[in-house]
Amino acid sequence: MIGRSHTLVLAIGMALSMAAQAHQASPRDAHGATGAGCTPEHAAMGHCTAPETGAHDPSSHPATAASHGCTPEHAAMGHCEMQEPGTHDPGEHDAAPACSPAHAAMGHCVLPDSAPAAPLTPVPPVTDADRAAAFPDLHHHAMEHPSPISTMVSFERLEAWDTDHGTGQMWEATAWLGGDIHRLWLRSQGERLGGRTGSADIEGLYGRSVSPWWDLMLGVRQDVQPDSRTWAAIGMQGLAPHLFEVSATVYVSSGGQVQVKAEVEYDVRFTNRLVLQPAVEATASLKEEPAVGLGSGLNQVEAGLRLRYEISRRFAPYVGLVHERAFGLAATHARATGRHGRDTRVVAGIRIWF
Secondary structure, three states: OHHHHHHHHHHHHHHHHHHHHHHHHOHHHHHHOOOOOOOHHHHHOOOOOOOOOOOOOOOHHHHHHHHOOOOHHHHHOOOOOOOOOOOOOHHHHHOOOOOOHHHHHOOOOOOOOOOOOOOOOOOOOOOHHHHHHHOOOOOHHHHOOOOOOEEEEEEEEEEEEEEOOEEEEEEEEEEEEEOOOEEEEEEEEEEEEOOEEEEEEEEEEEEEEEEOOEEEEEEEEEEEEOOOEEEEEEEEEEEEOOOEEEEEEEEEEOOOOEEEEEEEEEOEEOOOOEEEEEEEEEEEEOOOEHHHOEOOEEEEEEEEEEEEEOOEOOEEEEEEEEEEEEOHHHHHHHHHOOOOOEEEEEEEEEEEEO
């Protein structure tokens, strides 16, 4: 029994050894067969046939490149032919490869021999007159800055009206002298009714810029009509956020009376020349003075809506609607002097500055 098993093991070992020797002896023959793992497409491109050992010919690559993946268009442009090693000629880059007849007709296929030595547009030589014009003699006054002192005179409102209660005129003027920080101001406001001056005052103020948009004002106000009276004044004026023109002033008279006057304006620009300006002005007093028509608290409010057309920035005619109302003792005094405690009127005027 043991002898039979030993004989069977020897037979199997010899068979396996013979099979291994046969595989090592001819691997190429095994892979060269068109059977195992080679698709018909690869076989058609020659990828399933291994080259003979030692039979590789480099000259066969151009033919291979032309036959594998090279379209007729690339072949026509010469892109499918590989250059022989060591045969590269740098001078051949001077020629324009693959130049179509259309490009050749436009002259794009011929490279210039070299850049022209002279510019196409002649440059005239530099003369003494050119040097004198480029470096003129500088005078002492040519380097001075403009004067820091400026002036301006403005009639913000110069208007008239004609109503059933009579005619009237009103002015509101401002003038200043100075620079960006320090200025001297003159302000005047008044009204005429029926040919007579109902009220008029003039203010002399010193303005100090405390921010890029606000000035602190200090000075005096002199009432001319209806009664002569002197007031000390302190206030602020400038441009509030959202472009509101604001002016607020507190006046203190010698008799201890305190008066506050505030005004707010806003410009609504429909065009560069057509501007609608709503404005509100209010006046309040601290103490009652029946003799001059001042009550304690709010005395008068005036609201106006004026539409102007700027023929130039310096000159603009306008029309508007103004409503004026007096309160308390001020209204009583207005009726006692022949005026109205509440009045609405259409006005026309001009706005001018220089």
